[in-house]
Amino acid sequence: MLFGNQRARKGELSSPARFVSFALMKRTASTIVAILFSASASFAELPDSFADNIAAIQAIGSEGAGNKEATAAWQAIAKADGEAILPLLQAMEAASPVSKNMLRSAVEVISENELAAGKKLPVDSLGTFVLNTSGSPQARRFAFDLLSQVDSAGARKLVPGFINDPAVSLRREAVTGVMIAGKAQLEKDKDAAAKLYREALNAARDVDQIDEITKTLRELGQEVNLPKHFGFLMDWKLIGPFDNSERAGYDTVFPPENEIKLDATYDGKGTAKVKWVAFTSADEYGMIDFNKPFTSMKEVVGYAHTEFEAAEAGPAELRLGCKNAWKIWFNGELIFARDEYHRGARIDQYILPIRLSKGTNTILVKACQNETDESWTVQWEFQLRICDSTGTAILATNRKKAVVAPPAKKK
Amino acid sequence: MKTNFFLLAGIFLSLSAQADWLNFRGPNGSGFIEGNKNLSTELSEKTTAWSVDLPGRGLGSPIVIGDKVIVTAASGPDQKELHVICYSAADGSKIWERKAWATGRTMTNKKTNVAAPTPASDGTHVYALFSSNDLLAFDLDGNPKWMRGLMLDYPNASNSLGMASSPIAVDGTLVSQIENDSQSLALGIDTATGTNKWKMDRHKGSNWTSPTTLKLGDQTIVALQSNKGIHGLVPSTGSQFFHFNKGASGTPSSVASGGKIYVPSNGLTAIVPDEKGGDPAVLWNESAQGPGTASPIFIDGKIYTINRAGVLTAANAETGDRIWRIRLKGPFSSSPVAAENGHLYIFSEKGIGQVIDITGAEGKVVSEIELNDTILATPSISGDALYIRSDKKLWKFAK
Structure with a gap:
């Protein structure tokens, strides 16, 4: 039997939480590290420099900055025994993605050394860590893999409890x-x-x-109902075509970037007058296809606008799939732009963190079509959904009742 | 006794230095390695020294450093689990494995994979680049030296089809082409610290080619290929040494030998960079010898190319004149490699390994093996042995 009552309810710890010695925090470790350690087990055996070394690894910055110090810290940490595993896993919570990988390699080495020396990994602590759903999803998965390595049958018993896990x-x-x-x-x-x-x-x-x-x-x-399951935004107002000759439209500021007036008429590409038209996707994967209202066109720019009524404020993710060059504004702020054409698209191709405001949130998408004439460059479209960090759909309160969609043809 | 020890150590180091295959297509990114005259010309069950299962797919070649074979892989539903694995060259046993979470986008075309670039080494460390633009440096015992998430530094530096350019370590600088349609750049990274020595904006466009190196006078120059041509750079500074501006392919890489570069440009073009820099002279151009996906290889005065139809052509490297050609069993994503045993080694996408005797008046396939798995990677040669990775396995062939 692995962790005693590890089939505890989601979010509960299977054993009483223990607390780290505050001697550990007397050193100059970061506040974040201290906060993390305050909820962990006792690691009085670890040297005082341990928290400093973790902080050095957490401090790896952009363009390689801090790697030299982090490597030195890593070498010291990797000499630790199994008692270091849990604080290293906990330290991942406040680590950047790169630092997290450095910490992971330290745990790998320590675990390997412990097992090679005939010692056991701290399975109770690991089990507690895995079951604490407030921890880093990656770190928890990693801890689960460590458990599986030393007690496969025991670890498998945890699996049914993961059915609604944030990891x-x-x-x-x-x-x-x-x-x-x-x-x-x-x-x-x-x-x-x-x-x-x-x-x-x-x-x-x-x-x-x-x-x-x-x-x-x-x-x-x-x-x-796949659109609802994913949370694809199906109802939009579209306007176009604007000019994208020689791909200059990507950087050209057309009127929708300055104002959203859904009853306005503007000069479009050539002699065209353009105005907003309503568009509801009938695609199961929420594809918003500019070619449908505007016919198949090349060297053009289109905009899509929608309003998302949020029941409450909070962090969320805007997830986009698009094979055209694009820009996205959320509540009037440009949050990302990318000038790549026809290299492929998929659900959740780009994940952009946002913060929903309670009530109305606006989304504006600019989609640019290029000049190429191959059959695989016809698409002028995108798919977009709003969800939490697990990919669970956040549905707008103004979401229309689902349109009956045909079986999926594209993702 | 001390003398003998150092003599033996010197011999060992000399042999291992000679034997190492440190990056994509080995020494100078050429596909050709000196020595290895006892490399088996037979690929068969008899010459299969060992094979091991890999934890994920990959297109990157194994590299060989002394008695260690290092290969990368990616696994998981979205290829977000990155692997760097070190095997014993002697028996294929795993010496260490490090895993990392991808920090950049992992989307690729289904044919390719996040572990498409071949890792590079300077003989003391290994530098593993992935399509997610994660760049991980380890010593030969698997201890991290430094780590970078290049897509965190440069958020639009990606290709939705996948990145595949392999870095090369030259004189303390890791030269990496992170080139794509959007945030296209090349980096010279300090191998000691992981920080940039230089960063250069590059032509916007998909580019899956890898750098090659060549000696010009006393200098080692690294040649970066793109759709615009070839830039010759001083590796430590990134300063431009020469520029060939007639365009080049974005898939097969160039090969350099004897002060010349054979560029997949308008077919195949031989250029001669001047030791003093400036624009290279064009020695010859052969529009009919354009390679498909496989990169050309130079061996003993001849240049070999494989076109999209799987036809292997041998040409006079001084004139470009065709000498012979034979049809192989393709198609090929892999590039050919060779040692000093008069044979060329190539693997098809269908997993068919072919050995071609290139010593006669015509090329002749002398051995074939079906490995029954997809192979998109280029083989490696070291210590009279050939290494190839398929989608599922890593293989060693030796007498």
Whole structure:
């Protein structure tokens, strides 16, 4: 038996939280490190410099800055024993993505050394860490993999509890388990199978799993509303075409970038007069296709505008898929732009952090079409959704009732 | 006793230096390595020294440093798990593995993979670049030296089809081409600290070619290819030494030998950079010898290319005149490699390894092996052995 009562309810710790010795924080470690350590177990055996070394690794900056100091710190940390594993995992919470990888390699080396020396990894602490859903998703997954390495059967027992886990990679394991259970029911009890697949769909966040589950549910005669599951924004106002000859339109400021007047008429490309038109996507994957209202065009710019009524304020992610050059403004602020044409698109190709305001939020997308005439450069479109960091859809309060969409053709 | 020790150590270092295959297409990015005369000309079950399963796909070649073979891979639903793995050249046992989370976008075309670039080494450290623009430096025992997330530094430096250019370590500088349609740049990174020695804006456009190096007088110059041509740079400063501006391919890389560069440009173009810098002279151009995806290779006065139809052509490197050509079993994403044993080694996308005797009046395929797995990577040669990675496995062939 691995962690005693590790089947505890989501978010609970399976054992009482213990606290780190404050001697550890007497040194000049960062406040963030101190905060993290305050919730961890006792590591009095670790040298006083330990927290300083973690802070040095956390301080790796842009363009390689701080690597020299981080490497020296890493070399000191990597000599530690298994007691260092948990604080290193906890330190990932406040680490940049690069620093997180440096910390990860330290845990890898320490774990390898411990196992090579015939010692055991601190499985209770690791189990507690995995089950604490407020921790870094990557660190928790990593801890789970460490557990699996030393006690595969015990670790597997945790998996069903991951079904609504904020760590998507852990959740994926649980969804896989439910899918397997559903598949086993397909020939015996279709209602039971449908129920299991529905449970799997509700939890699934990875596109490949969602697609497989959806296919099976539909074969079972079940309805699936993919736009709602993903949270694709389906209703927009579109305007175009503006001129993108020689790709100059990408940097040209056309009127929609200065004002949103949905009843206005502007000079478009050539002699065209352009005005906003309503567009509702009928695509299951929320594709907003400028070619539909404006016909297939080249060397043009189009804009799409929508309003998203949020039930509450908070952090969110704006996730875009687009194979045209594009810019996005959220509540009037340009949040990212990219001038790449026709190199491919997929769901969640670009993940842009935003902060939703309670009530009305505005989104403006600029999509540029280039001059190339190959068959694979016809698309002038994008797909966009708003979700939390797990990929769980955040639905607008002004979202229209789902349009019945045909089976998916593109993602 | 002390003398003997140092003599033996010297011999060992000399042999291992000779044997190392430190980056994409080995010494100078040429595909050709001196020595290795006992490299097997037979690829078969008999000459399969070992094979091991890999934890994920990859297109990058294995590199060989002494008795260590290092290869990268990417795994997971979105290829977000990056692997750098070190195997024993002797028996294929795993010596160490380091994993990292991708910090940049991992989207690629399905054919390619996040582990497309070949890692580079200077003999003491390994520098592993991924399509996500994560750049990880380790010593040969797997201890991190430094880490970079280049897409965190340069948020639009990516290609939605995938990046594939492999870096090369030259005189304390890791030269990396991070070139794409949007934020296109090249970097000279201090191998000791991971910081930039120089950063250069590059032509906007997809570019999957890798740098090659050549000696011009006393200087080692690194040649960066792009759709615009070839820039010869001083590796430590990034200052331009020469510029060939007649355009070049974005897929097969150039090869340099004997002070000349054979550029996939308007077919194939041989250029001669001046030791004093300036614009290189064009020695010859052959429009019919344009390589497909595989990069050309220079061996003993001949230049070899493989076109899109899988036809291998041998040409006089001084004149560009065709000498012979034979059709191979393609298609090829892999590039050919060779040692001093008179044979060329190439693997098709379908996993067919072919050995071509190039010593006669005509080229002749003398050995074939079907590895029954997709192979998009270029083989490596070291210590009289050939290494190739498929989608699923790493193989060693030796007598």
